[in-house]
Amino acid sequence: MPDRAIGIFDSGVGGLTVLRELRRQMPHEELVYLGDTARVPYGTKSPQTVGRYAREAARFLVGQRVKLLVVACNTASAVAVDDLAAIHRLPVVGVIQPGARRALEVTRSGRIGVIGTEGTIRSRAYERALHRGNPDIEVCAAPCPLFVPLAEEGWAEHPIARLAAAEYLEPLLRQGIDTLVLGCTHYPLLKRTLQEVAGPTVALIDSAEETAKTVAILLAAQGLERRGLPSGPPRYFVTDVAERFERVGGAFLGAPLADVTTVTLD
Amino acid sequence: MPDRAIGIFDSGVGGLTVLRELRRQMPHEELVYLGDTARVPYGTKSPQTVGRYAREAARFLVGQRVKLLVVACNTASAVAVDDLAAIHRLPVVGVIQPGARRALEVTRSGRIGVIGTEGTIRSRAYERALHRGNPDIEVCAAPCPLFVPLAEEGWAEHPIARLAAAEYLEPLLRQGIDTLVLGCTHYPLLKRTLQEVAGPTVALIDSAEETAKTVAILLAAQGLERRGLPSGPPRYFVTDVAERFERVGGAFLGAPLADVTTVTLD
Numbered sequence: 001m002p003d004r005a006i007g008i009f010d011s012g013v014g015g016l017t018v019l020r021e022l023r024r025q026m027p028h029e030e031l032v033y034l035g036d037t038a039r040v041p042y043g044t045k046s047p048q049t050v051g052r053y054a055r056e057a058a059r060f061l062v063g064q065r066v067k068l069l070v071v072a073c074n075t076a077s078a079v080a081v082d083d084l085a086a087i088h089r090l091p092v093v094g095v096i097q098p099g100a101r102r103a104l105e106v107t108r109s110g111r112i113g114v115i116g117t118e119g120t121i122r123s124r125a126y127e128r129a130l131h132r133g134n135p136d137i138e139v140c141a142a143p144c145p146l147f148v149p150l151a152e153e154g155w156a157e158h159p160i161a162r163l164a165a166a167e168y169l170e171p172l173l174r175q176g177i178d179t180l181v182l183g184c185t186h187y188p189l190l191k192r193t194l195q196e197v198a199g200p201t202v203a204l205i206d207s208a209e210e211t212a213k214t215v216a217i218l219l220a221a222q223g224l225e226r227r228g229l230p231s232g233p234p235r236y237f238v239t240d241v242a243e244r245f246e247r248v249g250g251a252f253l254g255a256p257l258a259d260v261t262t263v264t265l266d
Numbered sequence: 267m268p269d270r271a272i273g274i275f276d277s278g279v280g281g282l283t284v285l286r287e288l289r290r291q292m293p294h295e296e297l298v299y300l301g302d303t304a305r306v307p308y309g310t311k312s313p314q315t316v317g318r319y320a321r322e323a324a325r326f327l328v329g330q331r332v333k334l335l336v337v338a339c340n341t342a343s344a345v346a347v348d349d350l351a352a353i354h355r356l357p358v359v360g361v362i363q364p365g366a367r368r369a370l371e372v373t374r375s376g377r378i379g380v381i382g383t384e385g386t387i388r389s390r391a392y393e394r395a396l397h398r399g400n401p402d403i404e405v406c407a408a409p410c411p412l413f414v415p416l417a418e419e420g421w422a423e424h425p426i427a428r429l430a431a432a433e434y435l436e437p438l439l440r441q442g443i444d445t446l447v448l449g450c451t452h453y454p455l456l457k458r459t460l461q462e463v464a465g466p467t468v469a470l471i472d473s474a475e476e477t478a479k480t481v482a483i484l485l486a487a488q489g490l491e492r493r494g495l496p497s498g499p500p501r502y503f504v505t506d507v508a509e510r511f512e513r514v515g516g517a518f519l520g521a522p523l524a525d526v527t528t529v530t531l532d
Contacts, residue, residue: 241312
């Protein structure tokens with residue numbers, strides 16, 4: 001069992017920021033990644049539809065004999081983590097709990113901002129996770145639909161990104177947040193722009209780091225850590241042809257992407 | 267046969283700009299619209315995947331007993347119109363031929379700009395259509411991935427839209443285009459911004475008007491026009507839940523949307 005891979009899925013390239021952190025923190029683990037690029041994005045779709053897609057993605061990865069499942073997509077984490085854990089006899093780690101936990105550690109003012117896709121924000125999943133940890137926290141949430149296309153366009157530090165960030169963050173900053181959860185796996189690419197707009201007193205929380213930490217803790221606690229030889233390169237699967245995933249994904253991974261296989265889920 | 271409806275499909279809400287024109291030009295025709303909202307957008311996906319989705323959408327509409335099929339999506343028109351016409355014994359009208367024909371009528375300089383999704387621009391379908399009409403035309407094409415989210419965000423006339431338009435159009439304007447084809451059904455919402463950036467000497471071509479004209483010509487030529495009573499309201503089908511389609515679609519239709527039914531294609 002410890003030699004099995006960790007399975008990771010996302011609607012597309014965003015989850016590669018999580019895979020990157022897993023690799024950095026756990027260089028011995030084998031990784032299998034699935035990007036549902038034929039149906040990307042999940043962020044504008046209903047909980048019903050995202051739930052169905054997440055079940056199909058999880059079923060595929062379980063078929064690859066993984067030991068743990070990472071839902072590396074905030075929208076899917078918001079609606080499907082409990083569901084998937086109930087279906088499969090595997091630990092399932094989403095990106096929302098880890099990000100919320102970290103934000104609670106960091107905040108001093110008790111006012112936490114959350115940004116994400118329409119689907120993530122409407123689900124109020126961060127709000128629930130934050131209030132479970134501390135019911136007195138004030139949560140200011142805002143959907144930022146333009147950030148994903150800006151990141152994929154390579155315009156993360158373009159004046160347009162700064163203008164969009166100023167527009168989206170204005171109500172959160174006005175409410176005096178001191179902590180901002182990047183509630184979408186694309187947003188770490190916009191970190192520099194967001195920090196500039198939010199100012200140095202606001203701490204940015206990247207779920208990828210926290211999620212990888214959670215995975216490490218779970219594997220250690222259950223005796224599931226892989227030891228011995230360093231792992232091979234991650235295996236990548238997508239549901240559309242690989243070309244765009246390879247091209248756009250490199251920026252998210254911070255390294256060139258290759259050997260991507262196309263599969264069908266539906 | 268003349269009493270049958272016209273079937274229209276798009277990946278989401280964009281095709282409503284075409285439906286709106288069909289209704290304006292042909293108030294007697296019954297219309298059935300399908301938005302593939304569970305898999306939207308098509309513009310970032312491969313020709314193979316878009317072709318499969320278009321075949322599934324067309325099969326659904328043919329099952330609704332339509333007399334003519336409108337592919338109200340540039341990306342799907344670029345890859346699937348011939349294919350669908352061969353499969354079904356029905357006239358199939360895409361949005362690319364009509365837009366290209368109109369651009370050829372309008373240009374004086376012979377330099378035509380085309381903007382659209384990644385998929386549409388990579389397909390070079392407009393270039394082929396324009397060169398079939400006149401091989402001497404110079405075509406300057408640019409993908410504008412941010413325009414769809416800007417239109418759906420309701421930011422069509424926001425400073426961010428102007429900045430994005432200036433960035434995308436700069437190389438086209440530098441090459442001296444006098445005509446600009448709006449090669450995506452979302453772009454008519456950005457008309458004011460695009461005209462401002464392009465200046466008064468550049469004519470904007472909206473495929474919706476031209477496509478409706480083509481449909482009218484085809485129906486008349488084949489004796490398929492519906493006569494007598496005015497038509498009922500359009501019937502709407504989507505593949506995800508209706509809520510977001512109804513909310514965002516109103517701006518594209520220019521009227522409130524209701525009575526939307528969810529169906530499954532895959």
